[in-house]
Amino acid sequence: xxxxxxxxxxxxxxxxxxxxxxxxxxxxxxxxxxxxxxxxxxxxxxxxxxxxxxxxxxxxxxxxxxxxxxxxxxxxxxxxxxxxxxxxxxxx
Numbered sequence: 001x002x003x004x005x006x007x008x009x010x011x012x013x014x015x016x017x018x019x020x021x022x023x024x025x026x027x028x029x030x031x032x033x034x035x036x037x038x039x040x041x042x043x044x045x046x047x048x049x050x051x052x053x054x055x056x057x058x059x060x061x062x063x064x065x066x067x068x069x070x071x072x073x074x075x076x077x078x079x080x081x082x083x084x085x086x087x088x089x090x091x092x
Contacts, residue, residue, distance in 0.1 A: 002026040002069050011050050012068065015043040026069025040065055053078060 004024050013019055017034035035043065048054055055078065064074045 002072065004068055004072050007050070008072055008075070011046050012043070012071075014046065015039045024068045026067060026072070028068040030065055030067060030071065035065065047075060051075070051079060053082060 004026060009024050012024065015035055016030070016039075019028075019033045044055055044060070055075075059074045059078070064070055
């Protein structure tokens with residue numbers, strides 16, 4: 001089961017007018033929780049500001065924004081990639 005971090009949930013919740021106060025599951029559909037096209041734009045800005053990253057255009061598609069889990073997987077992969085570049089492995 002994919003764990004959705006609280007920090008991500010807090011950012012996400014501000015853009016989902018139909019979400020209750022409970023925990024999100026990876027399968028929760030973002031459109032069903034009220035995310036619309038304007039909300040996507042605002043959410044992108046908040047994610048970029050909140051995680052100090054820039055989301056590349058190639059991940060900004062319907063599949064990424066289908067569910068809470070798909071968005072978190074895309075974001076966490078990007079964060080992991082940035083961490084690897086920031087802290088290169090020691091040379092042998």
